[in-house]
Amino acid sequence: MPQTREQKLQKKKEYYNSNKKEILEAMKQYRQENREKRAEYNKQYYQENKEKIAEKKIEYYKQYYQTDQCRKVRRIGQWKHSGLIDSDNDNYESIYDYYINTTQCENCDVELTQDRYNTSTTRCLDHSHITGLFRNILCQGCNCRRGEDNF
Secondary structure (H helix, E strand, O other): OOOOHHHHHHHHHHHHHHOHHHHHHHHHHHHHHOHHHHHHHHHHHHHHOHHHHHHHHHHHHHHHOOOHHHHHHHHHHHHHHHOOOOOOOOOHHHHHHHHHHOOEOOOOOOEOEOOOOOOOOEEEEEEOOOOOOEEEEEEHHHHHHHHHHOO
16 A cells, blocks of 8 residues: 555654664764765765855855844853853853843933944943943943943
8 A cells, every 4th residue: 555755754753763772873883883984975075065065054154144043142152252241150141131122221221222333322231340240231322431430
């Protein structure tokens, strides 16, 4: 009796799930036994498809850089790199969410903007330069004035 494509896929999934441990072990053993062979194949494939791989990579990153996830990862990375948040601290996710959801400067109540270039209303993460601890979400103007008051 002929099977539909969905039935065949379901059967494969069932087989895989019931034999998962053995399949993964066999795959691991194959990779170990054929390490040099696979490395040579991968090297040859890369040489033959360099341009195609580069094009796909560029296209992927063009799409990825426009996502909210990328913006989040890059912003948190910048904060860690510049010492605005402690890289050992696990609450940077909550700080980022607070940063994104804050619409008014916590000092002067001006509406915060997220522009390509810094303006006096650009959203900033204020922190103590002495302790390095996060304090508030401020506009660029208040952040600069506060920095002069207590470094």
